[in-house]
Amino acid sequence: MLDELIASSRERARRDAKLVSLRDLKRTVAGLPVAPRFEAALRYADRLALVAEVKRSSPSAGIFAGVGPGAAAAAGLARGYADAGATCLSILTEPLRFGGSDDDLRLAARVGPPALRKDFTVDPYQVWQARALGAAAVLLIVRALSDDALHALLEAAADAGVDALVEVHDEAELERALASDATLIGVNARDLGTLEVDLARGVRLMDMARSSGATLVAESGLRNGTDLRRAAEAGAHAALVGTVLLETEDPAARLRELVAAAPAREQRKGPALADTRVPPHPTRSRVKTCGVRDAAGVQATVRADSDLVGFVMAPDSPRAVDPASAGEMSRGLGRARGVLVFRSPSRADVDSARAASGVRGIQLAGFDRPPGWLPEVTARDGTPSRMDPVIGVVHQPSSVRAALLAAEDWYAAGATDVLLEAAPREVGGGARGEAPVEIARRVGRIVPIGIAGGLEPANVAAAVARARPALVDAASGLERGGRSDPPRIASFVRAARRDPLGADRVDSHGRFGPFGGRYVPETLVPALEELEAAWRGARADRTYVAELERLRRDFIGRPTALFEVPARALATGRGDAVRLFLKREDLAHTGAHKINNAVGQALLARQMGKRRVIAETGAGQHGVAAASACALLGLECVVYMGTTDMERQAPNVERMRLLGADVRAVSTGNGTLRDALNEALRDWVTNVETTYYILGSAAGPHPYPEMVADLQSVIGREARSQILAAAGRLPDIAIACVGGGSNAIGLFRAFLDSGARLVAVEAGGRGDGLGDNAASLGLGSPGVLHGAFTMLTQT
Numbered sequence: 001m002l003d004e005l006i007a008s009s010r011e012r013a014r015r016d017a018k019l020v021s022l023r024d025l026k027r028t029v030a031g032l033p034v035a036p037r038f039e040a041a042l043r044y045a046d047r048l049a050l051v052a053e054v055k056r057s058s059p060s061a062g063i064f065a066g067v068g069p070g071a072a073a074a075a076g077l078a079r080g081y082a083d084a085g086a087t088c089l090s091i092l093t094e095p096l097r098f099g100g101s102d103d104d105l106r107l108a109a110r111v112g113p114p115a116l117r118k119d120f121t122v123d124p125y126q127v128w129q130a131r132a133l134g135a136a137a138v139l140l141i142v143r144a145l146s147d148d149a150l151h152a153l154l155e156a157a158a159d160a161g162v163d164a165l166v167e168v169h170d171e172a173e174l175e176r177a178l179a180s181d182a183t184l185i186g187v188n189a190r191d192l193g194t195l196e197v198d199l200a201r202g203v204r205l206m207d208m209a210r211s212s213g214a215t216l217v218a219e220s221g222l223r224n225g226t227d228l229r230r231a232a233e234a235g236a237h238a239a240l241v242g243t244v245l246l247e248t249e250d251p252a253a254r255l256r257e258l259v260a261a262a263p264a265r266e267q268r269k270g271p272a273l274a275d276t277r278v279p280p281h282p283t284r285s286r287v288k289t290c291g292v293r294d295a296a297g298v299q300a301t302v303r304a305d306s307d308l309v310g311f312v313m314a315p316d317s318p319r320a321v322d323p324a325s326a327g328e329m330s331r332g333l334g335r336a337r338g339v340l341v342f343r344s345p346s347r348a349d350v351d352s353a354r355a356a357s358g359v360r361g362i363q364l365a366g367f368d369r370p371p372g373w374l375p376e377v378t379a380r381d382g383t384p385s386r387m388d389p390v391i392g393v394v395h396q397p398s399s400v401r402a403a404l405l406a407a408e409d410w411y412a413a414g415a416t417d418v419l420l421e422a423a424p425r426e427v428g429g430g431a432r433g434e435a436p437v438e439i440a441r442r443v444g445r446i447v448p449i450g451i452a453g454g455l456e457p458a459n460v461a462a463a464v465a466r467a468r469p470a471l472v473d474a475a476s477g478l479e480r481g482g483r484s485d486p487p488r489i490a491s492f493v494r495a496a497r498r499d500p501l502g503a504d505r506v507d508s509h510g511r512f513g514p515f516g517g518r519y520v521p522e523t524l525v526p527a528l529e530e531l532e533a534a535w536r537g538a539r540a541d542r543t544y545v546a547e548l549e550r551l552r553r554d555f556i557g558r559p560t561a562l563f564e565v566p567a568r569a570l571a572t573g574r575g576d577a578v579r580l581f582l583k584r585e586d587l588a589h590t591g592a593h594k595i596n597n598a599v600g601q602a603l604l605a606r607q608m609g610k611r612r613v614i615a616e617t618g619a620g621q622h623g624v625a626a627a628s629a630c631a632l633l634g635l636e637c638v639v640y641m642g643t644t645d646m647e648r649q650a651p652n653v654e655r656m657r658l659l660g661a662d663v664r665a666v667s668t669g670n671g672t673l674r675d676a677l678n679e680a681l682r683d684w685v686t687n688v689e690t691t692y693y694i695l696g697s698a699a700g701p702h703p704y705p706e707m708v709a710d711l712q713s714v715i716g717r718e719a720r721s722q723i724l725a726a727a728g729r730l731p732d733i734a735i736a737c738v739g740g741g742s743n744a745i746g747l748f749r750a751f752l753d754s755g756a757r758l759v760a761v762e763a764g765g766r767g768d769g770l771g772d773n774a775a776s777l778g779l780g781s782p783g784v785l786h787g788a789f790t791m792l793t794q795t
Contacts, residue, residue, distance in 0.1 A: 053242030056099030109134025210235030225261030297484030378414030422453025510702020618673030620652025697740025701787030716750025
C-alpha cells in the first residue's frame with residue numbers, strides 16, 4: 001500500500017507541475033510573508049502540544065462520518081480544533097486513501113494554528129507547492145525516501161521556508177533521520193507496512209532520541225491522558241492525534257478533553273526547556289556595526305541608522321578601545337544602542353567595563369557555553385532585561401541541532417540575541433571566514449538567530465535573503481585601511497535591510513493585520529489576480545524599475561525637498577528645543593504626492609498592454625496626476641468625479657480636461673469621492689478586458705493598497721535619508737494627514753521600525769457622534785466597502 005501511495009504521489013506531482021511550473025511556484029512563494037513557525041510552536045508550548053488532524057478516511061479506520069465533503073467542511077473542523085486548543089494542525093491532502101485535497105489545506109491554513117501538509121512528499125515540487133498553499137511544514141517519511149532524497153527534501157524545505165517533520169518508525173530509520181540533521185522528528189507507533197500499532201516501541205524510540213536535541217512528536221496510538229503522559233515522560237514535545245478525534249461525534253470536544261489532560265512542560269523528562277526564554281522573531285534583520293573606535297565611525301553608524309554599535313574590549317584586538325572611550329563615544333549614538341564586545345571575560349571584567357563606560361549592552365565571545373555568572377548579570381529584579389542587549393556567540397557550529405541547543409543555552413542564561421560566528425572560539429571575531437548561513441536559515445525557523453563572519457556590503461543582502469537572520473554583525477567588512485569607512489557602513493546597513501518585495505508588510509491574502517483583503521464580484525477576481533501577478537513581476541523587472549526611477553527624477557522631480565521650519569516660528573513659550581521639518585510633496589509635478597502612484601501604475605498599465613485607464617478623484621489631485629501620467633505615456637484616460645466635488649474643485653477639472661482626460665460627472669449619492677469610486681468600479685467590471693483602473697488611495701481590493709503603499713513609500717524613504725543628513729538622527733514623531741491613506745502610508749512605512757511615534761491626523765467635524773464626524777479610523781467600526789475590510793462610519 002505504501003508503494004501504491006508513493007507512486008500516486010509522484011504522478012500527482014508530475015501532473016501539477018504541468019499546470020503550474022516550479023518556477024511559478026517559487027515566484028509565488030517569494031511574495032509570501034514568513035510561514036508560521038510549526039516546530040517552534042511545538043517545542044516551546046507550555047504543555048505537551050497537540051497537533052490535531054483533519055482527514056476524511058484512513059486505511060486503518062475507514063471513512064470518518066464527521067468530516068463532510070468540500071474544503072469548507074475541512075476548514076470548519078480545523079476552526080473547531082483551533083478553538084479547542086490545538087497548537088498546530090495536520091491536514092491530509094492525499095486523495096487516494098485519505099480523501100484529502102489541496103483545497104482542504106488552502107482553507108484550513110487560514111484558520112490560525114500552523115498547518116502541516118500531511119502527504120507522501122517525494123519531490124521538491126511538493127514542498128514548494130505546500131508552502132504556496134499556506135502550509136508551515138511538510139511530512140517526510142524516512143521509509144519512503146533514500147538518504148539522498150531525504151537530504152534534498154530537507155534542503156527544499158529550508159529554501160521554501162517551511163519546517164520538515166521527518167517521520168520514523170524503527171531504530172534504523174531514527175539513525176538515518178538523525179544523520180540527516182533533522183530537528184523535527186515524528187515517531188510513528190504504527191508500522192506503515194502492517195498498519196499495526198505498538199505504542200511501547202514508539203516510547204522506546206523517543207527515549208533513544210531524547211538526548212539528540214530534536215523536537216519529538218509522538219504519532220499514532222495515543223487515546224487518553226495516560227498515553228499522553230507516557231509520551232511526555234519519554235521526551236515528546238508534542239503528540240499528533242487524528243483517529244481518536246474523528247471517530248467521535250464531536251472531534252473538537254474530544255480534543256478539548258485531551259488538551260486538558262496533556263502534561264505540563266515541566267513533566268517531560270530530558271531537556272525540559274522550562275527556563276528557555278526565547279524572544280519573538282523580529283520583522284526584519286537588526287544591524288550591528290562592530291569595531292567602531294573613533295568619532296567618525298560613530299557618526300557614520302548614526303547616519304546609517306545602525307541598531308547596535310559594538311566597542312571591542314578584548315585588549316589584543318586591533319579594534320580595541322578602553323571603556324572610558326567607549327562611554328564617551330556611546331553618548332553620540334542617538335537611537336542606536338552601544339554594546340561592549342568581550343572575548344572570554346571574567347565577571348569582574350564585565351562589571352568593571354560597564355561601570356567605567358556606562359554602556360550596559362554586552363557581547364560575549366570565546367565560550368563553549370554561557371558562563372555561570374551570566375544570569376546574575378542579565379537579571380534585573382529577578383527578570384531578564386530586554387532593554388540592555390546581551391549577545392551570546394556560538395562559534396563554528398557543527399550542525400543545526402548543535403547550534404539550536406547552544407542558542408537555547410544562551411537564551412536560558414538571559415541573552416537577548418545569539419550570533420552564529422564563523423571564527424573559532426580561540427580567535428573570537430573579526431577573523432573573516434564565511435558566516436554559517438546554511439545552518440542559520442534552519443535554526444532561524446525555530447529561534448531568532450544572528451550571523452557574523454565575512455559579511456560586507458557586497459554579500460550581506462544575499463545572506464539576509466537566504467537566512468532571514470534576526471541580527472547581522474560585521475567589523476572588518478566595514479573598514480578601509482584599518483579604519484571605519486562611512487560609505488561601507490552606509491551601504492552595509494542599507495543592503496542588510498533591503499526588502500525587494502515588501503513581503504513582510506502584507507500577508508498572502510492581501511491583509512494588513514485584520515484589514516484589507518479582497519471582497520469583489522467573481523468577474524473581477526481574474527483581473528485582480530492578473531494585476532497582482534503583473535505587479536510582482538514588475539517589481540522584479542529591472543527595466544520597469546529603471547524606467548520608474550527615471551520618471552521619478554525627470555518627470556516628477558524627485559527627491560522632493562525636506563524643509564526645516566525656522567526656529568523663530570516654533571516658539572513654544574517653554575524654551576523647548578523643537579525642530580520641525582516639512583516633506584515638500586507640494587513641489588512634486590502636479591502639486592501633490594498623488595503623482596508618485598499615478599506614474600507607477602500608468603507605467604504598469606502600458607506594460608500590461610492596457611491602453612484605456614480609468615480613475616476616480618475627490619479633491620482632484622489624483623485625477624490630475626492620472627491625467628498627467630496618461631498624457632505622458634499615450635494612454636486614454638477617463639476620470640470619475642462627483643458633481644459636488646466638481647463644483648468645489650473646478651480648476652482641477654479644467655486641468656484634467658486640458659490634459660486630455662474625459663472627466664465624467666457622478667451625481668448619485670452625495671456626489672463625492674465615495675460615489676465616484678463606485679462608478680469607477682462599475683466601469684472596470686464592464687470593461688475589465690481592455691481597461692486598467694488606477695486607484696489613488698490605500699483602499700480597494702488587494703493588491704491596490706499594497707501597490708499604493710509601495711509606490712508612495714518613496715516619500716518616507718527620502719524623508720528618512722534626508723532627516724539623517726540634516727539632523728544626524730531619526731525623528732521622534734512623524735505626522736501625516738490621512739484621508740484615503742496614500743500620503744500617510746507613504747511616509748509611515750519607512751519609519752515602522754524606527755521607534756518614532758506615528759501620528760495620523762483625520763478631518764474632524766462638529767462632534768464625536770456618528771453623523772457629526774467623518775473620522776472613520778478614529779471613530780468608525782470595521783466593515784466591508786469598495787472591495788476591502790476597513791474602518792467605516794456606519795450604522
